[in-house]
Amino acid sequence: MRTGLIGKKIGMTRIFTEAGEHIPVTVLEIDSCKIVGHKTIEQHGYSAVQVGYGVAKEKNLKKPVRGFYAKAKLPVNKYIAEFKVNPDSYIDVGAELDVNHFKPGAYVDVVGQSIGKGFAGPMKRHNFAGNRASHGVSLSHRSHGSTGQCQDPGKVFKGKKMAGHYGDQRTTVHNLQIVQVDMESKLIFIKGSVPGAKGSYIKVRDAIKKKAS
Secondary structure, eight states, rough: OOOOOEEEEEEEEEEOOTTOOOOEEEEEEOSSSSEEEEOOOOOOOOOOOEEEEOOOOOGGSSHHHHHHHHHTTTTOOSSSEEEOOOOOOOTTTTOOOOOSSOOOOOEEEEEOOOOOOOOEEEEHHHHOOSOSSSSSSSSOTTTOOOOSSSSSOOOOOOOOOOSSSESSEEEEEEEEEEEEETTTTTEEEESSSSSSSSTEEEEEESSSSOOOO
């Protein structure tokens, strides 16, 4: 298991193959992505590398974060993420990662913070069918129906699918294929959509459910 990359979501577009096939892709920018620290089994109980992305102003960071970068003698980053790796797959602190870390045709897992939808009803949030459109149903066509039982057990079970906050949560999409890598523009083109709004930070790692080719 090796480290992944942090990218900034630019948006979606499409590219065409030589055969004229149209492929929808998400564009990620990989810029100023470098190793800023290690986690070891002896000290932390697991092995991982800490990757930083972007350039930030030191005055905007909290004091412990400033101390972390001062100890590593590295410029501060806007975003930090961890990637679990094998103990023999550490990369030196300060080493910079680029788009060539992944090759076209490789499969990756993408992790991001999904777009928040606010308060949503059960039909949008959980794909409920809703109540009937006629035969006595009035003012409750999009309701979720019964939420619990009568006297026994007399409560609503935890995890019951109901209306509530929708989106804005950590989301992982598995087995997305890298279609193209642009070294000059520092861009990665991933087939399909990935979670997150434009400008958000996305973690890209080797697919764990597919053997590396």
